[in-house]
Amino acid sequence: MTAEIIPLPRKDAPEPSLDAMLALTATGMNAVNTVILDRMQSQIPLIPALAGHLISGGGKRLRPMLTLAGAELVGYNGARHYKLAAAVEFIHTATLLHDDVVDGSDLRRGKAAANIIFGNPATVLVGDFLFSRAFELMVEDGSLKVLKILSNASAVIAEGEVDQLTAQRKLETSEERYLQIIRAKTAALFAAATRIAAVVAECDDAQEQALDEYGRNLGVAFQLVDDAIDYDSEAAAMGKTRGDDFREGKMTLPVILAYSRGDDMERVFWREAIGGFRTEDSDLEEAIALIHRHDAVNDTRERARHFAQRAIDAISIFPDGRARQAMTEAAMFAVSRGY
Template sequence: MDARAHSSQEVLSTLQALVADDLKRVNQVIIDNMQSQVGLIPQLAGHIVSSGGKRLRPLLLLMSARLCGYAGDRHVPLAACVEFIHTATLLHDDVVDESELRRGKATANAVFGNKASVLVGDFLFSRAFQLMTRDGSLEVLRILSDASAVIAEGEVMQLLTSNDLETDEAAYLRVIESKTAKLFEAACQIGPVVADRPAADIEALARYGMALGVIFQLTDDLLDYSAEQAALGKTIGDDFREGKITLPVIVAHERGTAEERAFWSRTMEELDQREGDLEQAIELMRRHDAFGETLRRAETYGEIARASLQGFADGIERRTLDELISFCIARGF
């Protein structure tokens, strides 16, 4: 493991240690609320919930509450609610994308089938809304229900931009802000809301979450072309094979020659892919600095996220959230 990876892992470990007790309680709420008299539901839900995710979105909610000095209990079930929303979207995404691996494990749809995955995803969405309404806050309900609607819109937008090389960076960013960053934003907003902090603090942490979520997706899209499967936990080149138009593709296509653009049209729009095409795609991305451009865009959002934390008191919570920005960017190296 290189120094960057080691440092990044330390950041995540520090974050998890700061909220360890709360995270244990969140995990128990998740387990309790996965239960059903229909045996397939906890079996399938448990398959994906236990598949090795970082619990990053619940961690953000717990940490934002801690940053804002919250001393109650409402953040715990709400963090579980956020994880349920995330898990439900993963179940649906893997069906749409026809994915067979997630974090190195067989996806739920590969094991249990598409129908079961979609229906259990619906169950987890319903559980999330039950947890929201038990909290009793209309503002919390508004934030999380709005996020759920925007995430669904983002997934539809991604479906519409797939295989379409007319997609530009602005359209791509709208997709990832909706489908990924919106839940990061919502998780970070809940902390100051339950802590009854002023609107300026809620808005600042919303900006932080949105920027961090964009960074996370930018580096995820980069990793699809540049990481080993063991490190990434999914098959390299999935986005390429599906014809997903991500920033590395957009940059390489825009900067390419006529011959290179014809290659992108054949492989991404027509999905006429041949042996060696993925390697050629990666070479074209390197030639046109598509990876570097994607990382520079992530670093720009990193500056936005860091600026959003400036109004909060200095301490281990703020420093860890600041370091988390570097952690998310470092995933792309």
């Protein structure tokens, strides 16, 4: 079976959406949501209250949908992937809870972050609870290979978050280092989510690798766009406080590009801003102006399109059909979205 190159849509084409993915996975996501609601319960009332605050908070649920879509793509007709998709969502939710504590976030998905309502200690501990639930679901599945894939992804995510923390406020952070960070903290779970669909379907190595590459490249594209959005959208659209990355001194690609292309005066500004000495709203506006002056948002999105194309190309080894079309449009949506 030979791969084909599937081009991204022209700029004048209709805006892609997740509608095809949502339709493809609707029935399966009902089963996944049933598992999620069941396994987030506890005799300690604070646990489901805090977990439910985030889980029911309007997220895209893209990662578990990718597990279901991957299963559709390879023709899997069983039910094992429902619990595993729920495990993927629990891992993701746990990392979000921990991230909000580390970052001191005020908003998540347009409403108060769990740490603001429930406090940091409870938020961290409920994140730990959800990680534990995820591993229970993996063990129940009984596949050592699935357990290895998802447990490795969990470890890589943690490494990526620590790596990002050590790169914080360091202007010497390179684009290569940045990509290394987002491959770990974001793309690893995307890759695991799609790859386990091939494992439960007992696919061959080439198909398993293709789904891994699809998820990994989609994850990089998704994070690149997230980082571009922080300097290109209003807070209402983003669902978080505008300029969070800027105030936290995160070296994301728009900043890396703007700093490398800036003149001496601009670099003085970036040293002071990323160093934490210029964090007012007026400083954020100056940062945004510099980023746009050097076309750093557009170039970040262009890099995202490159990785999205790689994701689309990876699944071209599979026959065309509803699942491949939905996964292709999901990659297109990842790079065109403004939220």
